[in-house]
Amino acid sequence: MEQWSYKTVKYKTGGFLGGKVDEEEFEDLLNSYGYEGWELVSCFDTSVSQGQSRDVIAIFKRKV
Incomplete structure (x- = not known):
């Protein structure tokens, strides 16, 4: 059975109220992270407002 290691990375957005990448x-x-062998599984933002x-x-x- 394959075993996996997972990593979560938080990227801060810029701008006065955020939202600028x-x-x-x-x-x-x-x-x-790709060069280190990590594969991107999912990516999403955390909403503030509007x-x-x-x-x-x-x-x-x-893979482990």
Whole structure:
């Protein structure tokens, strides 16, 4: 049976009220985990109000 290890990463959004993602920085973050063997499983934001996001949560997995 395959076994997996999981990692949860919180990416803080920018801007006065949040909600702004530096796409290049976020892509670099995702790629850095990919180079370490982590596979992105899910990605979602945490809503504050009126479409603003406080954080982006990325969940990764890799074989143990």
